Amino acid sequence: MQFTEEMFARHMRPINGSAIREIFKLLARPGMISFAGGNPSNTALEPQVISGLAREALEQYGTSxxxxxxxxxxxxxxxxxxxxxxxxxxxxxxxxxxxxxxxxxxxxxxxxxxxxxxxxxxxxxxxxxxxxxxxxxxxxxxxxxxxxxxxxxxxxxxxxxxxxxxxxxxxxxxxxxxxxxxxxxxxxxxxxxxxxxxxxxxxxxxxxxxxxxxxxxxxxxxxxxxxxxxxxxxxxxxxxxxxxxxxxxxxxxxxxxxxxxxxxxxxxxxxxxxxxxxxxxxxxKGLMPGHLQRICGDYARQLQAMLEGFRHFPEGTVHTVPQGGLFVWAALPEGMDAMKAFEAAVEAGVAFVPGTHFYTEGGHMNTLRLNFSMSDIPTIEKGMEKLGGVISKL
Ligand SMILES: Cc1ncc(COP(=O)(O)O)c(C=O)c1O
Incomplete structure:
Protein backbone atom coordinates (compact mmCIF):
# COMPACT_ATOMS: atom_id res chain seq x y z
CA MET A 1 0.00 0.00 0.00
CA GLN A 2 1.16 3.51 -0.81
CA PHE A 3 0.23 6.53 1.27
CA THR A 4 -1.33 8.89 -1.29
CA GLU A 5 -2.41 12.54 -1.27
CA GLU A 6 -6.08 11.38 -1.44
CA MET A 7 -5.73 9.82 2.00
CA PHE A 8 -5.41 13.24 3.60
CA ALA A 9 -8.50 15.11 4.74
CA ARG A 10 -9.80 17.30 1.91
CA HIS A 11 -9.28 20.49 3.93
CA MET A 12 -5.54 19.77 4.29
CA ARG A 13 -4.85 19.08 0.61
CA PRO A 14 -4.44 22.66 -0.66
CA ILE A 15 -2.05 23.45 2.16
CA ASN A 16 1.65 23.12 1.54
CA GLY A 17 2.88 24.49 4.85
CA SER A 18 4.10 28.00 5.35
CA ALA A 19 6.44 29.33 2.65
CA ILE A 20 8.36 31.01 5.46
CA ARG A 21 9.02 27.64 7.10
CA GLU A 22 10.54 26.43 3.81
CA ILE A 23 12.65 29.58 3.67
CA PHE A 24 13.78 28.92 7.26
CA LYS A 25 15.52 25.77 6.06
CA LEU A 26 17.78 27.93 3.88
CA LEU A 27 18.65 30.12 6.81
CA ALA A 28 20.67 27.35 8.41
CA ARG A 29 23.39 27.98 5.82
CA PRO A 30 26.44 29.48 7.51
CA GLY A 31 26.72 33.27 7.11
CA MET A 32 23.19 33.71 5.75
CA ILE A 33 21.70 37.13 6.54
CA SER A 34 18.01 36.75 7.24
CA PHE A 35 15.42 39.42 6.53
CA ALA A 36 12.84 36.60 6.40
CA GLY A 37 10.92 35.43 9.49
CA GLY A 38 9.30 37.67 12.06
CA ASN A 39 10.93 36.66 15.30
CA PRO A 40 11.82 39.07 18.05
CA SER A 41 15.55 39.65 18.41
CA ASN A 42 17.37 37.14 20.61
CA THR A 43 18.64 40.17 22.52
CA ALA A 44 15.01 40.97 23.43
CA LEU A 45 14.58 37.61 25.20
CA GLU A 46 15.32 37.42 28.92
CA PRO A 47 16.06 33.86 30.07
CA GLN A 48 17.24 34.99 33.53
CA VAL A 49 14.13 37.04 34.19
CA ILE A 50 11.81 34.28 32.94
CA SER A 51 13.59 31.65 35.01
CA GLY A 52 13.23 33.80 38.15
CA LEU A 53 9.53 34.36 37.50
CA ALA A 54 8.96 30.64 36.85
CA ARG A 55 10.64 29.72 40.15
CA GLU A 56 8.63 32.30 42.09
CA ALA A 57 5.37 31.19 40.45
CA LEU A 58 6.01 27.56 41.33
CA GLU A 59 6.84 28.54 44.92
CA GLN A 60 3.67 30.64 45.16
CA TYR A 61 1.16 28.31 43.48
CA GLY A 62 2.82 24.89 44.06
CA THR A 63 1.25 21.80 42.55
CA SER A 64 -1.78 23.68 41.22
CA LYS A 285 5.71 43.33 38.56
CA GLY A 286 5.55 46.18 36.06
CA LEU A 287 8.37 44.81 33.90
CA MET A 288 6.62 45.48 30.59
CA PRO A 289 7.00 49.26 30.17
CA GLY A 290 10.79 49.29 30.72
CA HIS A 291 11.26 46.22 28.55
CA LEU A 292 9.20 47.67 25.70
CA GLN A 293 11.10 50.92 25.93
CA ARG A 294 14.42 49.08 25.62
CA ILE A 295 13.43 46.83 22.72
CA CYS A 296 11.62 49.63 20.87
CA GLY A 297 14.78 51.75 21.10
CA ASP A 298 16.80 48.94 19.52
CA TYR A 299 14.20 48.09 16.86
CA ALA A 300 13.80 51.76 15.92
CA ARG A 301 17.52 51.98 15.11
CA GLN A 302 17.40 48.70 13.17
CA LEU A 303 14.40 49.96 11.16
CA GLN A 304 16.25 53.18 10.36
CA ALA A 305 19.27 51.24 9.11
CA MET A 306 17.03 49.16 6.87
CA LEU A 307 15.25 52.20 5.45
CA GLU A 308 18.61 53.82 4.67
CA GLY A 309 19.70 50.61 2.94
CA PHE A 310 17.12 51.12 0.18
CA ARG A 311 19.59 53.52 -1.43
CA HIS A 312 21.24 50.37 -2.83
CA PHE A 313 18.00 49.31 -4.57
CA PRO A 314 17.13 50.11 -8.18
CA GLU A 315 15.55 53.47 -8.88
CA GLY A 316 11.77 53.23 -8.85
CA THR A 317 11.68 50.89 -5.83
CA VAL A 318 9.06 52.08 -3.34
CA HIS A 319 8.75 50.98 0.28
CA THR A 320 6.66 51.61 3.38
CA VAL A 321 8.03 53.69 6.28
CA PRO A 322 6.38 51.96 9.27
CA GLN A 323 6.05 53.64 12.66
CA GLY A 324 6.61 50.31 14.40
CA GLY A 325 6.39 46.53 14.16
CA LEU A 326 8.95 44.24 12.58
CA PHE A 327 8.52 44.59 8.80
CA VAL A 328 9.13 46.86 5.84
CA TRP A 329 7.31 46.17 2.57
CA ALA A 330 8.81 47.06 -0.78
CA ALA A 331 7.72 47.04 -4.41
CA LEU A 332 10.43 46.79 -7.04
CA PRO A 333 9.92 48.60 -10.34
CA GLU A 334 7.04 47.02 -12.31
CA GLY A 335 8.14 43.94 -14.25
CA MET A 336 10.85 42.90 -11.77
CA ASP A 337 10.38 39.50 -10.17
CA ALA A 338 11.04 39.14 -6.43
CA MET A 339 10.94 35.33 -6.72
CA LYS A 340 13.89 35.49 -9.13
CA ALA A 341 15.54 38.01 -6.83
CA PHE A 342 15.00 35.59 -3.96
CA GLU A 343 16.93 32.79 -5.65
CA ALA A 344 19.81 35.11 -6.53
CA ALA A 345 19.78 36.69 -3.07
CA VAL A 346 19.94 33.33 -1.29
CA GLU A 347 22.90 32.42 -3.50
CA ALA A 348 24.54 35.67 -2.36
CA GLY A 349 23.70 34.96 1.29
CA VAL A 350 20.62 37.13 2.02
CA ALA A 351 17.06 35.89 2.53
CA PHE A 352 13.69 37.67 2.55
CA VAL A 353 10.11 36.65 1.80
CA PRO A 354 8.77 37.29 -1.73
CA GLY A 355 5.56 39.28 -1.36
CA THR A 356 3.45 37.01 -3.57
CA HIS A 357 3.09 34.55 -0.66
CA PHE A 358 1.02 37.11 1.27
CA TYR A 359 -1.66 37.39 -1.41
CA THR A 360 -4.47 34.83 -1.34
CA GLU A 361 -4.62 35.01 -5.13
CA GLY A 362 -0.82 35.15 -5.72
CA GLY A 363 0.63 37.62 -8.24
CA HIS A 364 2.23 40.93 -7.20
CA MET A 365 5.56 39.41 -8.20
CA ASN A 366 7.53 42.64 -7.69
CA THR A 367 6.82 42.85 -3.93
CA LEU A 368 8.89 41.70 -0.96
CA ARG A 369 8.79 41.70 2.84
CA LEU A 370 11.87 42.53 4.85
CA ASN A 371 12.26 41.93 8.59
CA PHE A 372 14.72 44.04 10.56
CA SER A 373 14.40 42.70 14.13
CA MET A 374 16.61 39.64 13.77
CA SER A 375 19.79 41.33 12.49
CA ASP A 376 22.06 43.89 14.17
CA ILE A 377 22.78 47.19 12.43
CA PRO A 378 26.06 46.23 10.69
CA THR A 379 24.35 43.06 9.40
CA ILE A 380 21.36 45.06 8.14
CA GLU A 381 23.69 47.48 6.34
CA LYS A 382 25.65 44.63 4.77
CA GLY A 383 22.50 42.68 3.87
CA MET A 384 20.76 45.64 2.25
CA GLU A 385 23.84 46.45 0.20
CA LYS A 386 24.09 42.82 -0.98
CA LEU A 387 20.38 42.57 -1.68
CA GLY A 388 20.24 45.87 -3.53
CA GLY A 389 23.24 44.76 -5.59
CA VAL A 390 21.65 41.43 -6.49
CA ILE A 391 18.31 43.02 -7.43
CA SER A 392 19.99 45.74 -9.50
CA LYS A 393 21.71 43.04 -11.59
CA LEU A 394 18.48 41.12 -12.37
C1 LIG B 1 -0.23 39.30 12.35
C2 LIG B 1 0.17 38.14 13.17
N1 LIG B 1 -0.75 37.49 13.87
C3 LIG B 1 -0.45 36.44 14.64
C4 LIG B 1 0.83 35.97 14.72
C5 LIG B 1 1.07 34.75 15.53
O1 LIG B 1 1.87 34.91 16.60
P1 LIG B 1 1.70 34.10 17.94
O2 LIG B 1 0.84 32.91 17.70
O3 LIG B 1 3.08 33.73 18.33
O4 LIG B 1 1.06 35.07 18.88
C6 LIG B 1 1.85 36.61 14.00
C7 LIG B 1 3.22 36.10 14.04
O5 LIG B 1 4.08 36.43 13.27
C8 LIG B 1 1.50 37.71 13.21
O6 LIG B 1 2.40 38.36 12.47
Missing part, protein backbone atom coordinates in the same frame (compact mmCIF):
# COMPACT_ATOMS: atom_id res chain seq x y z
CA UNK A 65 0.38 25.04 38.39
CA UNK A 66 1.38 21.48 37.48
CA UNK A 67 -2.15 20.06 37.56
CA UNK A 68 -4.80 20.28 34.85
CA UNK A 69 -6.43 23.70 34.84
CA UNK A 70 -9.53 25.39 33.49
CA UNK A 71 -9.90 25.90 29.72
CA UNK A 72 -11.10 29.44 30.47
CA UNK A 73 -7.61 30.18 31.75
CA UNK A 74 -5.58 30.95 34.87
CA UNK A 75 -7.54 33.70 36.66
CA UNK A 76 -4.59 35.85 37.80
CA UNK A 77 -3.39 35.97 34.17
CA UNK A 78 -6.88 36.79 32.88
CA UNK A 79 -6.94 39.72 35.33
CA UNK A 80 -3.51 41.06 34.45
CA UNK A 81 -4.05 40.52 30.71
CA UNK A 82 -7.35 42.46 30.93
CA UNK A 83 -5.57 45.33 32.73
CA UNK A 84 -2.77 45.29 30.12
CA UNK A 85 -5.29 45.40 27.26
CA UNK A 86 -7.32 48.16 28.93
CA UNK A 87 -4.13 50.25 28.84
CA UNK A 88 -4.23 49.69 25.06
CA UNK A 89 -7.83 50.99 25.03
CA UNK A 90 -9.40 47.55 24.68
CA UNK A 91 -12.76 47.51 26.42
CA UNK A 92 -12.53 44.34 28.57
CA UNK A 93 -12.69 42.68 31.99
CA UNK A 94 -11.02 39.48 33.16
CA UNK A 95 -14.25 37.58 32.39
CA UNK A 96 -13.92 38.51 28.68
CA UNK A 97 -10.37 37.15 28.37
CA UNK A 98 -9.56 33.77 26.85
CA UNK A 99 -5.88 32.89 27.30
CA UNK A 100 -4.65 31.15 24.14
CA UNK A 101 -1.44 29.63 22.83
CA UNK A 102 -0.39 32.78 21.00
CA UNK A 103 -2.55 34.81 18.68
CA UNK A 104 -2.45 31.82 16.34
CA UNK A 105 -4.74 29.81 18.55
CA UNK A 106 -7.08 32.72 19.22
CA UNK A 107 -7.76 32.95 15.48
CA UNK A 108 -7.97 29.19 15.11
CA UNK A 109 -10.67 28.81 17.78
CA UNK A 110 -12.54 31.81 16.39
CA UNK A 111 -12.57 30.19 12.94
CA UNK A 112 -13.59 26.91 14.53
CA UNK A 113 -16.49 28.63 16.27
CA UNK A 114 -17.80 30.48 13.21
CA UNK A 115 -16.78 29.11 9.84
CA UNK A 116 -18.51 26.41 7.83
CA UNK A 117 -16.80 25.13 4.67
CA UNK A 118 -17.43 27.62 1.87
CA UNK A 119 -18.23 30.57 4.17
CA UNK A 120 -16.77 33.86 2.99
CA UNK A 121 -14.07 35.43 5.16
CA UNK A 122 -12.68 38.87 4.31
CA UNK A 123 -9.00 39.63 4.79
CA UNK A 124 -6.60 42.36 3.80
CA UNK A 125 -4.66 42.11 0.57
CA UNK A 126 -1.86 41.31 1.36
CA UNK A 127 -2.17 39.58 4.75
CA UNK A 128 -0.38 37.35 7.28
CA UNK A 129 0.54 33.95 5.85
CA UNK A 130 -0.32 32.06 9.03
CA UNK A 131 -3.85 33.46 8.89
CA UNK A 132 -4.23 32.48 5.22
CA UNK A 133 -3.21 28.94 6.15
CA UNK A 134 -5.65 28.81 9.10
CA UNK A 135 -8.56 30.12 7.00
CA UNK A 136 -7.81 27.55 4.30
CA UNK A 137 -7.81 24.75 6.86
CA UNK A 138 -11.42 25.64 7.67
CA UNK A 139 -12.23 25.71 3.96
CA UNK A 140 -13.20 29.35 4.17
CA UNK A 141 -13.77 31.22 0.91
CA UNK A 142 -11.06 33.89 1.14
CA UNK A 143 -12.06 37.32 -0.15
CA UNK A 144 -9.33 39.95 -0.37
CA UNK A 145 -10.09 43.53 0.61
CA UNK A 146 -8.07 46.18 -1.24
CA UNK A 147 -5.78 48.31 0.93
CA UNK A 148 -3.77 51.51 0.55
CA UNK A 149 -1.27 53.36 2.73
CA UNK A 150 -3.98 53.79 5.42
CA UNK A 151 -4.99 50.14 5.51
CA UNK A 152 -8.30 48.57 4.39
CA UNK A 153 -10.34 50.72 1.99
CA UNK A 154 -13.66 50.89 3.80
CA UNK A 155 -15.93 51.51 0.77
CA UNK A 156 -14.44 48.48 -0.97
CA UNK A 157 -14.87 46.40 2.20
CA UNK A 158 -18.55 47.41 2.40
CA UNK A 159 -19.13 46.48 -1.24
CA UNK A 160 -17.54 43.06 -0.62
CA UNK A 161 -19.70 42.53 2.47
CA UNK A 162 -22.84 43.25 0.42
CA UNK A 163 -21.67 40.90 -2.31
CA UNK A 164 -20.35 37.96 -0.26
CA UNK A 165 -22.16 38.17 3.12
CA UNK A 166 -19.10 37.12 5.16
CA UNK A 167 -19.39 36.08 8.80
CA UNK A 168 -15.88 37.20 9.56
CA UNK A 169 -13.38 39.91 8.63
CA UNK A 170 -9.70 39.46 9.58
CA UNK A 171 -7.72 42.69 10.05
CA UNK A 172 -4.22 43.45 11.38
CA UNK A 173 -4.66 47.14 12.20
CA UNK A 174 -1.27 48.14 13.58
CA UNK A 175 2.11 47.77 11.82
CA UNK A 176 0.52 45.14 9.64
CA UNK A 177 2.25 41.91 8.70
CA UNK A 178 3.50 42.03 5.94
CA UNK A 179 3.29 45.76 5.05
CA UNK A 180 4.00 47.60 8.33
CA UNK A 181 0.98 49.85 7.55
CA UNK A 182 -1.32 51.14 10.32
CA UNK A 183 -5.08 51.47 9.81
CA UNK A 184 -6.16 55.12 10.23
CA UNK A 185 -8.39 56.30 13.07
CA UNK A 186 -11.32 57.11 10.77
CA UNK A 187 -11.14 53.67 9.20
CA UNK A 188 -11.01 51.97 12.60
CA UNK A 189 -14.30 53.67 13.50
CA UNK A 190 -15.78 52.90 10.09
CA UNK A 191 -14.91 49.18 10.27
CA UNK A 192 -16.48 48.89 13.73
CA UNK A 193 -19.62 50.52 12.29
CA UNK A 194 -19.67 48.09 9.34
CA UNK A 195 -19.40 45.14 11.73
CA UNK A 196 -22.55 46.09 13.59
CA UNK A 197 -24.44 47.31 10.50
CA UNK A 198 -23.98 44.02 8.64
CA UNK A 199 -23.45 41.58 11.54
CA UNK A 200 -19.87 40.67 10.66
CA UNK A 201 -17.42 39.56 13.36
CA UNK A 202 -14.09 41.39 13.10
CA UNK A 203 -10.98 39.50 14.19
CA UNK A 204 -8.69 42.37 15.22
CA UNK A 205 -5.23 40.79 15.27
CA UNK A 206 -2.93 43.25 17.04
CA UNK A 207 0.32 41.55 18.17
CA UNK A 208 2.59 44.48 17.19
CA UNK A 209 0.63 47.31 18.82
CA UNK A 210 3.18 48.12 21.54
CA UNK A 211 6.21 47.96 19.23
CA UNK A 212 5.77 51.63 18.32
CA UNK A 213 8.85 53.72 17.47
CA UNK A 214 7.22 56.98 16.37
CA UNK A 215 3.80 58.61 16.11
CA UNK A 216 0.82 58.35 18.45
CA UNK A 217 -1.00 55.14 19.42
CA UNK A 218 -4.50 54.86 17.97
CA UNK A 219 -7.57 53.44 19.70
CA UNK A 220 -8.36 49.82 18.81
CA UNK A 221 -11.22 48.96 16.43
CA UNK A 222 -12.70 47.09 19.40
CA UNK A 223 -12.95 50.33 21.42
CA UNK A 224 -15.54 51.65 18.90
CA UNK A 225 -17.62 48.47 19.06
CA UNK A 226 -20.61 48.69 21.39
CA UNK A 227 -22.27 45.38 20.54
CA UNK A 228 -19.52 42.75 20.87
CA UNK A 229 -18.79 42.24 17.15
CA UNK A 230 -15.02 42.74 17.46
CA UNK A 231 -12.79 40.01 18.89
CA UNK A 232 -9.48 41.57 19.93
CA UNK A 233 -6.49 39.22 19.74
CA UNK A 234 -3.24 40.05 21.50
CA UNK A 235 -0.08 38.08 22.01
CA UNK A 236 2.96 38.17 24.26
CA UNK A 237 5.09 36.54 21.54
CA UNK A 238 6.59 39.74 20.17
CA UNK A 239 6.70 41.50 23.57
CA UNK A 240 8.02 38.79 25.93
CA UNK A 241 8.82 35.45 24.25
CA UNK A 242 7.17 33.50 21.41
CA UNK A 243 8.32 30.18 22.87
CA UNK A 244 6.02 30.64 25.87
CA UNK A 245 3.02 30.55 23.50
CA UNK A 246 0.93 32.99 25.54
CA UNK A 247 -1.72 35.11 23.90
CA UNK A 248 -5.12 36.47 24.91
CA UNK A 249 -8.39 37.09 23.12
CA UNK A 250 -10.85 39.68 24.47
CA UNK A 251 -14.35 38.52 23.56
CA UNK A 252 -17.26 40.67 24.75
CA UNK A 253 -19.97 38.40 23.34
CA UNK A 254 -20.43 35.68 26.04
CA UNK A 255 -21.98 33.19 23.62
CA UNK A 256 -19.05 33.50 21.20
CA UNK A 257 -16.58 33.28 24.09
CA UNK A 258 -18.27 30.07 25.26
CA UNK A 259 -18.00 28.51 21.78
CA UNK A 260 -14.33 29.46 21.58
CA UNK A 261 -13.68 27.90 25.00
CA UNK A 262 -15.35 24.67 23.84
CA UNK A 263 -13.23 24.74 20.67
CA UNK A 264 -10.07 25.18 22.73
CA UNK A 265 -11.07 22.32 25.06
CA UNK A 266 -10.68 19.76 22.31
CA UNK A 267 -7.53 21.42 20.95
CA UNK A 268 -5.37 21.50 24.08
CA UNK A 269 -7.57 21.39 27.24
CA UNK A 270 -5.92 24.62 28.39
CA UNK A 271 -2.88 26.81 27.84
CA UNK A 272 0.13 25.84 30.00
CA UNK A 273 -0.52 27.22 33.50
CA UNK A 274 3.14 27.89 34.23
CA UNK A 275 3.47 30.06 31.12
CA UNK A 276 0.33 32.02 31.95
CA UNK A 277 1.71 32.51 35.49
CA UNK A 278 5.05 33.74 34.12
CA UNK A 279 3.43 36.37 31.90
CA UNK A 280 1.05 37.30 34.74
CA UNK A 281 4.04 37.96 37.03
CA UNK A 282 5.80 39.88 34.25
CA UNK A 283 2.83 42.21 33.98
CA UNK A 284 2.10 42.49 37.73
Missing amino acids: LLQYGATDGFMPFRESAAAFLRDSLVNCEAADILPTQGGTQAFDVLLKALVNPGDAVLCESPTFLGAIQAMREYNARLISMPTDEQGVIVEAAEALIKQHHPKLMYVIPTFQNPTGITLSLERRKALAALASKYGVVIAEDDPYRDLRYSGEALPTIQSFDEEGWVVYMSSFSKYVAPGLRVGAAAVKNPLLLRKMVIGKQSADTHSPLLNQAIVDAYLR
